[in-house]
Amino acid sequence: MMKRHLAYSLIAIAAVTAAAPAMAKDKDKPTPSPLVTAIDRCRQMTDAMQRLACYDSAANALVSAANSGSVAVVDQNEIRKARHSLFGFTLPKIPFFSGDNTADEVQRQLDSTITAVRPLNNGYYRVVIADNGAVWETTDSSISFDPPRPGQKITILRGPLGSYFLRINGQVGVRGRRIG
Secondary structure, rough: HHHHHHHHHHHHHHHHHHHHHOOOOOOOOOOHHHHHHHHHHHOOOOOHHHHHHHHHHHHHHHHHHHHOOOOOOOOOOHHHHHHHHHOOOOOOOOOOHHHHHHOOOOEEEEEEEEEEEEEEEHHOOOEEEEEOOOEEEEEEEOEEEOOOOOOOOEEEEHHHHOOEEEEEEOOOOOOEOOOO
């Protein structure tokens, strides 16, 4: 289920960035969607009747694609929400993301509440947080670490080189990774 959510989020972000190459100013522009290219061709027509017929055809194709789900148009706030929901995952370097100027807005921490805890072997824990039901595992065990419990506050901090630290209920952080 979470993988499907991730896939849909990535597709939505890709569709937006492919359909909005004007957002990429200094970066390599992705190839625009044929649906956007068709609308752009209409703009270049000088005869008013031909231009209107072209726009009608291109608009119908775009609306049909959106209604069938083969294309999605989202705004910058939706892209930010998608990136927020993917906090903890490493996003691939895909040409579609080159037009997304929200990529420079790196989220450094996430504050949430623990909704479920499952102890694992060797003093590790799997925790589910309220923020999008994300699942995290500790990758460090610490003798000074009090076991997490549902209802406790958790702060997840982005560390160096793609690492993350889970600070549970104000304790010293332990390393962790998002698994779902």
